[in-house]
Amino acid sequence: MAAALARHVRQGRDLRLAVVDWFAEAGLPQPGRPMVPEPPPAAVHAALMWMSATCPIRKLIGQAREARTEPDVDAFYRVAGNAFDNEPVAPIAFDVTDMRAAILARRDLGEDLPSRSSGRQAVVQLIAAAGLGVDEIGADAFIEALATLFPVLPLEDLRSALGDCELSGQMDTLLKQLAAFGVPPVMQAAGIGELRRARTVLYQLSGVAAFYRGYALLMPDTAGLAALRARVDELGAGHLLMMVTGWSLTRRTRDFVAGLDACMQPWAVRLNEELMKQIMDGPPLLGGPDGALTAEKFMNDWLATIKSLAPAER
Template identity: 35%
Template structure:
């Protein structure tokens, strides 16, 4: 296990996340020029990723043969740059409004930019308990917790990561017309109660690179994700079967056949090239 831990630390210390944090710290005493360089570098690394579209809205659009609405998109990820800046320059230097944008970019707990701005602004004005920004510095160290964790905690983090990856995939595939069973509905509702789908979308990759796997494993050491995993496992254990359509006694086989049939019918119903009137660019057949 020590060899595994050392390999994880080696990868994490060479990750984009680690390099951004180190650059942010070095920019602390470099004045406006250093701040501009930090924002430019973080902006290139983080990009404009908005996250996966809301699967329920995607499914509704497909079923209605309409375009996916703009509001289905996830939160704009570019705001995270302010969080990186706060690690190096200090939260007070970045300001409550920018940090509200950063926290909202993670999409956690269903809170909007306005929600975060109200809470952080109240703390900044002394109208609410102060924020312990030292925690931000602690969580910025992705390699340290892995270096200090026990073998049991590392194995547990892997279990949490594998489990949450599966639950995330089930949530996403609702948008791909996967049959909806009472158990799957309950599972998605449980994730929504935690307000964690956008966050899972940001940290989990279906086919992760070694760096992505190491970074997500480090995040899964946190109690918040461990608690989410436990709650979802309890939900599954309480039943019913995730893949049993009510009234269909064939179980998972019937579930998959229903899904494949739905996709075939959708494909067959799609307009074929060369048929019908020309509706013009960007227009749908009437």
């Protein structure tokens, strides 16, 4: 336990962050090493509650909801505008088939992806919508912010819904409910067993998301991977996978907590059950019917495809 904790502690870092990172590490397969022991449940719960309560986005939403005057609103935008200077705000969803085709065609993707500044602005707009209401920023700005961060959403359908006064009011109410300041009740009431189950769901969904993203990055296709990708698309879950499992790319403590919270929701549990069933009942993901596609051959084929696209002078 001392060794596990020491891997995540450094001078000046809050010990609660180290406990969350330790909890994230515990239970993962450790080839050639003993399993990492679980941290004390009380310490895990206290650390997660502290992180949820001190989430910068949650605090900004709280500030927006408390704004009563124009100067208050201006102050919110001032703070929010500076809050994400060092945050890796980036698109979290994209069409994997289109991305793969673009890379194979050697097409520059720079113009297709939002800039860091537009990503930060979109996050601020969504926080303002959640804290102040959609009417504060306007339906068009709300749609534009969603399009920047979630390019695969059916935005025309949402635009039509927001044009309806009744649905617009429902959207505004929903955003305010989601923006409730404080600790998420589901995590607050969860026992250690529920938190560990949510962690497993996050690990498993992250694995599926890695295969799903990998297709865009020229990962070799197999019957099993194609069937899994088709099931994800059939469920309309591609962008959700990328959103929930952002931690698997960033390895940031706060992203893990956000993913853990999402994976405690019933929809995430059901999605994971569907995808695990596909993996168990469908074709093998890598091996193939004759077992000829070893992990080594899979990686060699992947690297060969990438190298074949490199300019000759490089």
